[in-house]
Amino acid sequence: MNIYVARFDIEWKDKDLETLFTPFGEVKSAAIEMDAFTDKSRGFGYVEMPNDEQARTAIAALDQTTISSYQITVQEAEPKEQKQGSYKVGGGSINPYRFKKN
Numbered sequence: 001m002n003i004y005v006a007r008f009d010i011e012w013k014d015k016d017l018e019t020l021f022t023p024f025g026e027v028k029s030a031a032i033e034m035d036a037f038t039d040k041s042r043g044f045g046y047v048e049m050p051n052d053e054q055a056r057t058a059i060a061a062l063d064q065t066t067i068s069s070y071q072i073t074v075q076e077a078e079p080k081e082q083k084q085g086s087y088k089v090g091g092g093s094i095n096p097y098r099f100k101k102n
Helices: 014-024 052-062
Strands: 002-006 029-034 041-048 073-076
Touching (some): 002 014, 002 052, 014 029, 014 041, 014 052, 052 073
Antiparallel strands (some): 002 073
């Protein structure tokens, strides 16, 4: 199960997030989303736990708890949607002049 975790200290690293969930069971992955321009935490991340029962126990135990003066939010992550790009890909050439400013 994929778990969404938010509103934690922006100084946290992936390992801190993993350590938080380890007492509840096996953690397959833990990743904090980073800002591409500043390379700082965006304040949320995702934890993946292979056992759904352990994941639900972790969510129930950790949601709205206070850690280092931050009240964290922990919930089941929404499934990712596949988004289709707006540019035509393949099957013909693209007129490069169409994308230039006048």
